[in-house]
Amino acid sequence: MRSVACVVVVLVLCGRGDSSDKRDVDFSCCTPKAWTSQMRLVTASVTRARNEYRETWQTYHYDSENQREAWTDVIQDGHVLYSKIIVDFTKHTMTILLDTDRCKVYKIQGDFQPHCTPVNISMVLFAVAPVLSPVEGTFANTVYYGGDGVTGHMTVTVGQCALVEEAIFRSSIIDGSVVDSVKYFNQTLTVDPSVFDIPKHVQCPVVPPDDVDDTHVETFSRLTGFRRSLL
Numbered sequence: 170m171r172s173v174a175c176v177v178v179v180l181v182l183c184g185r186g187d188s189s190d191k192r193d194v195d196f197s198c199c200t201p202k203a204w205t206s207q208m209r210l211v212t213a214s215v216t217r218a219r220n221e222y223r224e225t226w227q228t229y230h231y232d233s234e235n236q237r238e239a240w241t242d243v244i245q246d247g248h249v250l251y252s253k254i255i256v257d258f259t260k261h262t263m264t265i266l267l268d269t270d271r272c273k274v275y276k277i278q279g280d281f282q283p284h285c286t287p288v289n290i291s292m293v294l295f296a297v298a299p300v301l302s303p304v305e306g307t308f309a310n311t312v313y314y315g316g317d318g319v320t321g322h323m324t325v326t327v328g329q330c331a332l333v334e335e336a337i338f339r340s341s342i343i344d345g346s347v348v349d350s351v352k353y354f355n356q357t358l359t360v361d362p363s364v365f366d367i368p369k370h371v372q373c374p375v376v377p378p379d380d381v382d383d384t385h386v387e388t389f390s391r392l393t394g395f396r397r398s399l400l
Contacts, residue, residue, distance in 0.1 A: 199330035200284040202233045206332075206356040208240075216345030225250070229353075232360045235259070236281035239364050255365055264373055272373035284332070309333050331356055 210225040224246055230239040236258040243251040253266040258281035265273050308327040314320070321337035335351045367373060 200325070201231075201329060201331055201358050203231060203360040204331065204356055204358050205230050205360050207354040209352045209354070211350045212347065214345055214347040230360050230364045231284065232362075232365075233281070233283045237365055241364060253364075253367075255367070257365070264367060266367065266371065269368070270371060272367060272371045274373045274375045276375065276378065329358065331358070 206229050208227050208229045210223075210227075212221075212223045212225075214221045225243065226245075227240045227243040230241070232238065238256050240254040241252070243249070243254065249268075251265055252268050253264075255264040255266075256262070256277065257264070258277075258279075261277050263275040263277050265275070267273070309324045310327060311322055311324045313322045318341065319337060319339045321335065323335040324333040325331060326333060332353050334353065337349045338347075340346045
């Protein structure tokens with residue numbers, strides 16, 4: 170069974186705090202503790218003269234106090250990919266609701282790591298974030314970072330430190346050149362607890378480690394951008 174490597178993540182290599190003791194020194198975790206947002210992910214890649222483009226829409230639900238997050242109504246290239254994905258770090262499980270009647274549970278490793286804004290930045294620019302509501306204001310900071318063959322930037326609002334957009338640029342012999350871009354729309358600083366529920370009539374068997382579908386693993390890593398390892 171393989172692990173999801175950092176190189177396939179989407180949002181930011183620096184977008185999550187590292188689990189080591191240096192996290193508090195290297196990162197400033199200032200994002201809201203709970204929020205919900207529509208999310209558009211665009212992945213473009215060039216591998217051996219072959220161009221690929223994928224567009225994924227979903228609604229993201231983040232609940233740091235209960236160490237869980239969810240993605241609902243995941244649509245990729247116009248097709249429904251998943252009804253719901255729930256990651257609960259108190260149970261170390263990732264639950265994928267394929268549709269209204271089919272469900273799978275995967276065991277995951279690691280502890281919950283909150284969204285963080287990197288401190289080890291090369292430049293900070295002043296920017297405008299018109300996609301947010303008047304409650305959030307219209308001003309944001311754009312942060313640029315780089316390291317280990319990965320460069321990128323993220324934009325967060327001034328004050329609330331809410332994510333507006335992110336982009337990551339990476340290149341490798343295997344993957345070629347890849348650009349992942351994420352934009353957040355219609356954000357609210359709340360999360361509905363019911364989004365983490367699974368309908369009672371749906372059976373969710375636990376998938377043995379040897380039978381884990383790598384397609385689900387890779388899709389999950391690209392939807393989240395967060396470092397995960399499956400058992």
